[in-house]
Amino acid sequence: MGLKGYILKRTMYSVVLVFCVLTVNFIIFNLMPGDPIAQYILSPESRLTPEDVETLRKIYGIDLPYHERYFVYLRNMLTFNLGKTQVTRVPVVEEISKRLGNTVLLMTTAIVTSITLGTLIGTFAAYKRATKTDTAIVTSSLILGSLPVFWIGILMLFIFAVYLKWFPFGGSVPKWWAYTPPTSPLEIIAGRLYCVTLPALTLVIFSVDNWTLLTRACVLQTITEDYVVTARAKGLPERRVLLKHVLKPASLPLVTAMALSFAGIFTGAMITETVFSYEGMGHWIYMAIMEKNLPVMYAVFYISGLLVVIANFIVDLVYGMIDPRIKVGR
């Protein structure tokens, strides 16, 4: 089987997976309790006649049998016709575009920072393996990693927003922008940073330990391989050994993890955004689930699933390029 065959197979598999995701979403969200029309009927000021209810059901398409609804749903999802939100009737795409920027800003800042820090610290720990430094790094990573993210967030708020008053209590843009909109790009960047720092810091504290431990484990696995000893014995400079012989093969699992965490940007950081009332995707998704905002949930679950599938697909291809051992088609 050549490279083309492999790609074809992975593509087929990804397409099937996306269909499965769509189907599972449909099943789960139809299992959710409550009738979407009920909120109109149950409200005390409602004066709906049974005919009105029928009309409403027709408008929302709930009068159709399940299989027909399923196919309508599939068609809409595949053509990215994501519909409008339940009550406010705003197109879902518009709502997403309003929040995606905030979330991307927050998540990229956090992910890039924690990956950089984590890989550096992890490599350092592996290099200093079985010393006090290593033990200290590993133990503190383990402790940091078991702090619940909402608690870190609340502590950050207490320290930096309540006591020191360096950063705002929440929100994605400074409050004064509502009265005096920013004019210069410098002002925009400063205001954004002012608001994004605390949630990003929380996420970094929460996830840097993962990267540290993962990097350390990967590097340790390769640093003790015989070919590394050989490379040292050959008299190669230590730097070259570390970069060429250790880090390159060790980066494989890291690449997977990085790809997946970048694919996870779309859903945002639900808990952190909730703690900081940051206007991003995560908080929005949480509110959508609580309000049973079905169109939003369909769209979000579909798109995030799609992104993860694509990320996995890319990772599979990239693997072959980085690691000569799993070169496809040989």
Added chain:
Amino acid sequence: MAERRVKTSTLAAGLKGFWFQFRKSKRGMAGLFILCIHVIVALMAPFIAPNDPIRPTWPGYFPAGEAPLAFMMCVPSWYKYLGREVSENMEVIDGYTFASEQALQKWNVAISQPTRVSLSYNPTGGTLNDGCIEITYSRQANEAAGTSSIRLSYRFTYPYKAHPQRFWIHASYLINGTVSPSTSVHVSFSFFREDAEPLANYTYRGPTYQKDSLLVYEYPLITYDFYSPVSPWRHMWTRSTKREIFEKPWWYRAPEAKIFPTSGNYTFTVDVTFNDQGGARTQQVKVYLDNLQVLLYGNAYGLLGTDADPAAPRDLFSSLIYGSRVSIFVGLLVALISVTIGLTIGLTAGYIGGVVDEGLMRFADLLMVLPTLPLLIVLAYILSPSIWNIVMVLSFLGWMGFSRNIRSVTLSLRERSFVEAAKVVGAGRFYIIRKHIFPNVVPLVYLALSLSVPGAIISEASLSFLGLFDPNVMSWGRMINEFNGSGVAVTKGFSDYWFWVIPPGIAISSLAISFILIGYALDEILNPKLRMRR
């Protein structure tokens, strides 16, 4: 039989050797120590925690469960040792004061017309027939009408410099006899404060009088008027949060602060007034009083204070203690179930292979592709968040990584010669899985068990934090959720309410850390490959 004995002895030897190795790991021992503390606290919760974690009430209050345990947002009572002026809960008059003659001795009785009004103890009366007091008013037909009254006063010392947050007065009553608009009964409660000299910066506009060179301030509370007999027993509550408590409108705001501005001697009185408008007939009225309780709620309670629930504030220390049960229960059960699912699926997929393998692994992929936390929330929402449903949902979404791991190990074990040999002898599939493959993955199972507990604990806490908690169970995540929901941090600042959010956070983290530390110690012992070459 002999074979079994050999087996047990090797197992015991193995465990002993394992413990010997484990003991050397400082991290592992630290984790074990923290875990032991948590387990002991969880098991002993009813003995350690003084109150119910969900709906605590004032102990010994009649009717049971009506009076809250404490005022909301109390500070810890040990704040008094830090030099803070606090006031604690105080039971000025307990519910048994009218239930025995001795208890009644503490009361000072003053009767305006002793010929008509009399006070007696009725040993068989009362709401629970355990005794009550009986105030009788009788006037012969030939006597002149008029107003007569009886005053029961109870003197007590209020020891705290800080004023109470609320007072709560309850009494049960029953009124018999010829009560009518022309012969009415009035029951009123009052507080009196004795002061050598009036407090500075204090304007008092109510009645005062001089007594033994002390200026006495009178605070009449509400009066209950009865123009018809009352039967069976009813309750009267006088709470300082009620608007209508005072007869004079200028005491509406923070009455407890005005009545109890500082420590000192106070008197609580019950006045029963019979307002007889006349009439030629003989009048007889009997007023029965029972279960009189006067509670003063302080601004400090317990070891960690109370939360902000306005109706029934909870003791945060009890919540914290009982929270350990939920976390340990959910963590262990979820780890057990999800590891079992992962093991079964991994072994099946790995050993049987083919379509079964494809199907199971694609299902795992599917669950891993969906966004985890939103999916958790949706499932918990669909199933309604009871503790069992949360366990189910977390286990259902927690097995995928481990089953992949087991599958890959099984794939390599399948090709080993001992499996080939077993096959040649004619062993069945499940026999081989049970006898030859499973024992080889047992170390992985232990590891996965200890490492999936913290994940489950944190997930449960996160769900609770987001509001998906079992309403009948107190968990640490719920405490933090309620803290966030109360808005205390924004409105009142953090300084006095840190004990609401720091302890549960430390508890969650330390429990999770203990399992992670144990897991890593196990990992070093069970995976010799990880032992580092230097």
